[in-house]
Amino acid sequence: MINAPAPLLDVRDLTVTINRDGKLVTALDKVSFFVNPGEVLGIVGESGAGKSITGAAIIDLLVPPLKRTGGTITLAGTRLDQLSPKAMRSVRGGRIGFVFQDPMTSLNPVITIGQQLCDTIQAHLKLGGNQTKKRALDWLDRVGLPNPDVQFKRYPHQLSGGMRQRVVIALALCADPALVIADEPTTALDVSVQAHILELLRDLHRESNVSMMLITHDLGVIAKMADRVAVLYAGRVAEISPVGELFNAPKHPYTRGLIRATPMPSATGEMRLDQIPGAMPGLGAVPPGCAFNPRCFRAEGDCRATIPPLYHEESSAFSCFHPLERVTA
Amino acid sequence: MTPVVNTPAAGPVRRSRGAKLLRAMRRAPGPTLCAIVIIALLIYAFVVPLFSLNPFEFSGMSVLDSFIPPAWMADGSPDFPLGTDDQGRNLITAMAYGMRTSIIVGFLSVTIGLVLGGSLGLIAGFVGGKVDAFIMRVADVQLAYPALLLAMIIDGAARAVLGTERSVGTAIAIVVMSIGIAFWVQYARTIRSSVMIERDQDYVSAARITGRSNLSIIVLHILPNVMAPVLVIATINLGIAIITEATLSFLGIGIPVTSPSLGTLIRNGNNFLQSGEWWISVWPCLILVLFVVSVNILGDHLRDVYNPRLRGRS
Amino acid sequence: MSASDFLILNHVSKVYRRNQSLLERLKKNETGGTKAVSDVSLTVHHGETMGLVGESGCGKSTLARLVSGLMAPTSGEISFPPNAFGNKPRLQMIFQDPYSSLNGRWTIEDIIAEPIRVHKLRNGRTAVRARVDELLVQVGLSAADAEKYPQEFSGGQRQRICIARALAGEPEFLILDEPTSALDVSVQAQILNLLRDLQKNLHLTSLFITHNLSVVRIMADRIGVMYLGELVEEATSEELFHKPRHPYTRLLIDAAPDMDTSDRSLHPIAGELPNPAFPPSGCRFHTRCPFAQDICRNTVPPQKATETGGMFRCHFDLDLSNASIFPPAAKVKTA
Ligand SMILES: Nc1ncnc2c1ncn2[C@@H]1O[C@H](COP(=O)(O)OP(=O)(O)O)[C@@H](O)[C@H]1O
Ligand SMILES: Nc1ncnc2c1ncn2[C@@H]1O[C@H](COP(=O)(O)OP(=O)(O)O)[C@@H](O)[C@H]1O
Ligand code: SF4
Ligand code: SF4
Ligand SMILES: [Mg+2]
Ligand SMILES: [Mg+2]
Numbered sequence: 001m002i003n004a005p006a007p008l009l010d011v012r013d014l015t016v017t018i019n020r021d022g023k024l025v026t027a028l029d030k031v032s033f034f035v036n037p038g039e040v041l042g043i044v045g046e047s048g049a050g051k052s053i054t055g056a057a058i059i060d061l062l063v064p065p066l067k068r069t070g071g072t073i074t075l076a077g078t079r080l081d082q083l084s085p086k087a088m089r090s091v092r093g094g095r096i097g098f099v100f101q102d103p104m105t106s107l108n109p110v111i112t113i114g115q116q117l118c119d120t121i122q123a124h125l126k127l128g129g130n131q132t133k134k135r136a137l138d139w140l141d142r143v144g145l146p147n148p149d150v151q152f153k154r155y156p157h158q159l160s161g162g163m164r165q166r167v168v169i170a171l172a173l174c175a176d177p178a179l180v181i182a183d184e185p186t187t188a189l190d191v192s193v194q195a196h197i198l199e200l201l202r203d204l205h206r207e208s209n210v211s212m213m214l215i216t217h218d219l220g221v222i223a224k225m226a227d228r229v230a231v232l233y234a235g236r237v238a239e240i241s242p243v244g245e246l247f248n249a250p251k252h253p254y255t256r257g258l259i260r261a262t263p264m265p266s267a268t269g270e271m272r273l274d275q276i277p278g279a280m281p282g283l284g285a286v287p288p289g290c291a292f293n294p295r296c297f298r299a300e301g302d303c304r305a306t307i308p309p310l311y312h313e314e315s316s317a318f319s320c321f322h323p324l325e326r327v328t329a
Numbered sequence: 330m331t332p333v334v335n336t337p338a339a340g341p342v343r344r345s346r347g348a349k350l351l352r353a354m355r356r357a358p359g360p361t362l363c364a365i366v367i368i369a370l371l372i373y374a375f376v377v378p379l380f381s382l383n384p385f386e387f388s389g390m391s392v393l394d395s396f397i398p399p400a401w402m403a404d405g406s407p408d409f410p411l412g413t414d415d416q417g418r419n420l421i422t423a424m425a426y427g428m429r430t431s432i433i434v435g436f437l438s439v440t441i442g443l444v445l446g447g448s449l450g451l452i453a454g455f456v457g458g459k460v461d462a463f464i465m466r467v468a469d470v471q472l473a474y475p476a477l478l479l480a481m482i483i484d485g486a487a488r489a490v491l492g493t494e495r496s497v498g499t500a501i502a503i504v505v506m507s508i509g510i511a512f513w514v515q516y517a518r519t520i521r522s523s524v525m526i527e528r529d530q531d532y533v534s535a536a537r538i539t540g541r542s543n544l545s546i547i548v549l550h551i552l553p554n555v556m557a558p559v560l561v562i563a564t565i566n567l568g569i570a571i572i573t574e575a576t577l578s579f580l581g582i583g584i585p586v587t588s589p590s591l592g593t594l595i596r597n598g599n600n601f602l603q604s605g606e607w608w609i610s611v612w613p614c615l616i617l618v619l620f621v622v623s624v625n626i627l628g629d630h631l632r633d634v635y636n637p638r639l640r641g642r643s
Numbered sequence: 644m645s646a647s648d649f650l651i652l653n654h655v656s657k658v659y660r661r662n663q664s665l666l667e668r669l670k671k672n673e674t675g676g677t678k679a680v681s682d683v684s685l686t687v688h689h690g691e692t693m694g695l696v697g698e699s700g701c702g703k704s705t706l707a708r709l710v711s712g713l714m715a716p717t718s719g720e721i722s723f724p725p726n727a728f729g730n731k732p733r734l735q736m737i738f739q740d741p742y743s744s745l746n747g748r749w750t751i752e753d754i755i756a757e758p759i760r761v762h763k764l765r766n767g768r769t770a771v772r773a774r775v776d777e778l779l780v781q782v783g784l785s786a787a788d789a790e791k792y793p794q795e796f797s798g799g800q801r802q803r804i805c806i807a808r809a810l811a812g813e814p815e816f817l818i819l820d821e822p823t824s825a826l827d828v829s830v831q832a833q834i835l836n837l838l839r840d841l842q843k844n845l846h847l848t849s850l851f852i853t854h855n856l857s858v859v860r861i862m863a864d865r866i867g868v869m870y871l872g873e874l875v876e877e878a879t880s881e882e883l884f885h886k887p888r889h890p891y892t893r894l895l896i897d898a899a900p901d902m903d904t905s906d907r908s909l910h911p912i913a914g915e916l917p918n919p920a921f922p923p924s925g926c927r928f929h930t931r932c933p934f935a936q937d938i939c940r941n942t943v944p945p946q947k948a949t950e951t952g953g954m955f956r957c958h959f960d961l962d963l964s965n966a967s968i969f970p971p972a973a974k975v976k977t978a
Pocket of ligand 3: 252253254290292293296297298299300303308319320321322323
């Protein structure tokens with residue numbers, strides 16, 4: 001990549017291990033990807049693929065038995081993996097905002113939402129009292145809470161799930177971060193509310209041009225929101241492609257398997273459902289060679305012997321010895 | 330047709346029971362030691378009486394040997410390593426007999442409490458509504474009285490009804506009942522709350538849709554799933570029951586002297602504490618504490634192991 | 644009532660009473676409680692799969708428990724018209740949570756054999772065991788799994804075991820309450836395909852409940868849509884998706900993001916899901932409906948039959964076959 005813009009976030013060979021009774025098990029195995037300025041990178045995979053761990057490793061939120069044991073994380077030239085815990089705390093919520101699946105994990109139940117917003121703004125932006133409050137009210141309005149003055153004084157439990165998630169989004173964005181990591185932000189919500197939250201995230205992204213890492217297991221959400229997509233499988237990157245290419249011409253057999261296994265009406269309304277045999281291997285049970293080989297219809301001898309490296313090709317990358325050819329629909 | 334799915338590689342590694350036990354023991358040396366102490370004391374209490382005459386029947390006594398101090402003291406005799414009591418009983422034999430009674434009483438009273446409290450808890454949790462409210466109100470009232478006091482009241486009432494002319498068996502039965510009834514509430518509460526969780530599980534609904542009766546659902550499905558925590562409590566309560574019995578006997582309202590428990594021995598020895606014959610009460614005290622503390626530590630450990638919130642973390 | 648009617652729900656309602664304190668009971672004030680299922684009428688025919696969709700809290704699981712007989716309705720009747728043998732059909736149910744639906748203290752063999760033993764479908768140990776092995780293979784597991792315990796299986800495999808247990812009862816009617824909602828997509832596809840094979844081969848009549856429209860579209864012959872305890876529309880699968888008659892159905896279809904990357908528009912439904920304990924007056928959907936008029940706020944809409952045997956509850960006969968007819972009111976910014 002010669003004339004590509006410098007990425008905002010560059011993750012290389014990120015490795016995370018889990019200590020299980022003294023035995024080290026690899027949870028993330030040399031995961032590499034980057035996020036360009038203003039871009040939405042989707043991270044997709046089945047549960048247990050390592051999506052949440054990837055997000056948590058970037059903002060140094062891993063707790064034992066999880067531990068980052070290798071790789072570099074660079075945010076706009078700063079090596080996050082070398083920062084002191086104190087410096088990391090100011091990056092968290094400042095340069096990097098985050099939104100989790102359960103809004104209550106980010107909200108303090110005994111402090112009003114207005115106060116929580118003010119605290120975050122003050123901690124990272126160093127504004128005066130009046131300006132802080134004005135900014136907090138402004139954010140409540142921007143995330144679509146009716147009557148911000150009233151909501152300002154309310155406690156998290158007085159809000160519905162959708163409203164809480166809006167507050168969390170305001171918290172994530174109020175300090176003008178360069179990057180927002182959203183881990184399954186709509187998974188706990190009903191379809192009709194989910195679309196609201198996605199629309200809000202999209203609007204705010206367009207207004208502020210913040211970069212986003214959108215972690216989800218839902219390919220529908222990916223199709224509507226992401227610019228590029230990283231597919232994770234068993235703690236490794238299977239494929240990274242621009243969203244259109246991913247859905248229309250996937251390179252990795254797992255990507256195509258996942259797409260075809262998702263029940264969705266095709267353009268003609270006809271339903272199709274192709275399954276992948278077997279299940280994703282659990283931690284510490286990843287087969288030698290390509291992690292996908294026991295389930296892959298293209299697997300050959302080399303797949304069982306060697307872990308395929310990440311091959312870069314034009315705009316996409318994939319870790320497969322026998323990638324799918326570009327076929328027209 | 331879908332292909333056969335392989336067993337997940339993530340499944341637990343299968344180990345033999347022996348290997349599992351060894352592993353568990355290596356991880357918890359303290360409780361393992363306690364288990365060894367308990368087993369040793371059990372063997373002592375039940376094996377020694379097989380090979381010796383009962384010193385509490387006339388033939389076992391010899392007054393000539395009374396008040397002999399432990400073997401390492403001056404006047405000690407190598408025939409009686411821990412000394413003898415006022416009637417010349419070898420303390421090693423006497424304590425084995427006493428311990429045996431204590432353990433039997435403790436075990437039986439815990440069983441009674443468990444069966445009584447367990448059934449009431451099962452019914453309260455499963456049926457719910459008014460039945461539940463009634464049982465739990467009774468439990469609340471009973472909790473207002475200390476268990477020891479309650480055991481004394483029940484014991485006294487039973488004696489009043491049965492009169493003072495009683496066989497040893499009746500006396501033991503009364504003590505067992507008193508302690509058992511005094512402790513049912515804890516089992517009932519624990520079982521009730523587990524039952525209320527289990528009865529709403531989908532596997533119970535599935536059994537009901539299949540056509541199982543309430544009784545077979547309780548016995549076959551719910552009971553096996555709620556027993557672990559109460560068995561742990563029962564272990565801990567075994568210690569408490571033994572202490573309660575000892576206290577009753579010490580106060581003179583428990584087991585008759587002709588079939589002594591550790592409590593009776595301590596009570597007897599207490600009379601000679603002032604005059605310097607300390608060993609008559611101190612050895613039974615020590616052995617009682619050793620047994621009860623070991624049982625409690627083991628029980629606590631089992632509770633941690635069975636605590637669902639801690640399970641799966643290791 | 645026609646000969647093909649298998650299950651008939653006649654104005655079925657279920658109210659969950661709030662647990663009242665003693666004081667409240669003494670004061671005798673009727674707080675009402677949550678009307679989780681409200682006046683649902685529905686007929687399921689022999690051999691068909693009836694689908695039921697709706698957002699969480701709309702009463703789907705409650706309806707499933709009513710039909711299965713685990714609970715009695717507060718009002719209305721649920722009846723299975725007598726079949727040729729004159730007795731109530733055998734039921735089985737598959738639940739959403741594959742972890743709570745298997746007794747962890749039982750072996751897989753005992754779990755699957757339970758309906759066989761209760762209904763005395765096979766006699767003798769070896770015959771029962773042979774049937775269990777056969778069922779395990781039928782659902783894609785192996786006979787060797789019979790000796791294991793549920794803890795040794797993944798979520799998808801547990802759901803296969805649940806299916807085997809349900810089939811062991813040789814049911815005439817199968818109730819499936821979100822059977823794949825707890826599973827990953829690749830495993831969900833396996834389970835859905837398995838269920839489709841079984842539908843085809845065993846001619847089962849079933850009630851298939853889910854919140855996922857695509858899943859129900861694959862599985863069901865006819866679909867009912869629920870909103871806040873009410874059945875708001877019912878039609879054949881094809882018709883429901885091509886020509887929905889109720890605005891909520893249309894909006895629900897559009898709200899779930901599909902995998903088309905060329906059209907990235909999102910279609911949220913205005914407003915929030917009201918608390919099911921306090922449903923809005925008149926048409927329950929009026930707080931979110933882009934077509935709502937005054938009449939909708941005051942008057943409960945009638946049940947209207949369609950010419951194709953379906954039903955919908957709306958004051959108006961709207962043409963909703965096209966997704967892009969919505970007035971801009973649908974963009975109201977609240978959730
Ligand atoms: N705190 C933890 N302790 C042990 N294992 C963990 C922990 N957190 C996550 N894991 C394991 O790491 C793997 C990846 O987890 P995660 O990143 O949460 O997956 P997902 O893609 O579903 O977000 C899973 O197999 C999970 O069981
Ligand atoms: N046991 C119960 N007691 C009181 N309310 C309940 C109970 N079960 C469900 N509800 C309420 O009834 C409504 C419908 O619930 P449910 O049938 O589980 O909906 P669904 O399965 O569609 O999500 C919800 O508002 C729920 O809170
Ligand atoms: S490397 Fe081999 S096994 Fe892995 S995805 Fe590619 S073809 Fe399949
Ligand atoms: S009755 Fe009125 S509010 Fe209800 S769905 Fe029809 S148009 Fe909308
Ligand atoms: Mg996750
Ligand atoms: Mg439900």
